[in-house]
Amino acid sequence: QVQLVQSGVEVKKPGASVKVSCKASGYTFTNYFIHWVRQAPGQGLEWMGVINPSGGGTTYAQKFQGRVTVTRDTSTNTVYMELSGLGSEDTAVYHCARESGSLDYWGLGTLVTVSS
Amino acid sequence: QAGLTQPPSVSKALRQTATLTCTGNSNNVGDQGAAWLQQHQGHPPKLLSYRNNNRPSGISERFSASRSGNTASLTITGLQPEDEADYYCSAWDSSLSAWVFGGGTKLTVL
Numbered sequence: 001q002v003q004l005v006q007s008g009v010e011v012k013k014p015g016a017s018v019k020v021s022c023k024a025s026g027y028t029f030t031n032y033f034i035h036w037v038r039q040a041p042g043q044g045l046e047w048m049g050v051i052n053p054s055g056g057g058t059t060y061a062q063k064f065q066g067r068v069t070v071t072r073d074t075s076t077n078t079v080y081m082e083l084s085g086l087g088s089e090d091t092a093v094y095h096c097a098r099e100s101g102s103l104d105y106w107g108l109g110t111l112v113t114v115s116s
Numbered sequence: 117q118a119g120l121t122q123p124p125s126v127s128k129a130l131r132q133t134a135t136l137t138c139t140g141n142s143n144n145v146g147d148q149g150a151a152w153l154q155q156h157q158g159h160p161p162k163l164l165s166y167r168n169n170n171r172p173s174g175i176s177e178r179f180s181a182s183r184s185g186n187t188a189s190l191t192i193t194g195l196q197p198e199d200e201a202d203y204y205c206s207a208w209d210s211s212l213s214a215w216v217f218g219g220g221t222k223l224t225v226l
Binding site: 035037044045046047050059061062095097101102103104105106107108109 | 151153160161162163166167172204206212213214215216217218219220
């Protein structure tokens with residue numbers, strides 16, 4: 001069965017960077033794009049970017065341009081999302097999601113807390 | 117960047133029918149259609165329908181989606197207590213080259 005397993009809780013100080021992983025299994029990794037979506041406490045869903053695991057090409061939301069980097073490792077079927085210059089407004093649950101025309105499978109999410 | 121527009125909340129009685137709406141434009145909902153996601157508190161979103169009215173396997177027939185122009189709708193019949201959740205619409209925006217979401221509708225089952 002399709003699974004997206006994400007890394008654990010992160011606590012970071014303002015100005016730091018965080019790197020969250022998303023390990024895919026149960027399907028051919030290179031056949032489906034992986035998106036990153038975050039959700040601040042009590043708020044809605046916010047799209048951050050997408051990677052094509054086959055070629056590594058990425059597209060990022062304008063809001064995060066220059067601050068987010070999504071990469072993949074095809075040897076371990078893992079996608080990484082790194083967000084730099086963290087501020088308190090980046091405190092959120094970060095989800096990876098597989099796309100098959102729509103976002104059909106989601107990771108459980110990784111809570112990132114930014115606090116001094 | 118611009119997102120999709122959903123009413124913040126809808127309340128309906130048990131066993132009644134709820135219709136949730138999502139308004140976008142010709143670059144997103146009006147182009148590729150919308151997908152609908154259900155999210156219970158503390159859980160990741162779950163796909164309910166895609167490309168307007170295709171249901172993934174395991175999703176109840178009580179959930180049906182449609183589209184008219186730039187507005188997508190999700191209809192839930194025979195409301196059950198477990199339907200109480202947040203519902204999000206989503207679509208790819210070809211103009212922004214970005215995935216866009218609605219702000220979400222909190223459905224309360226009375």
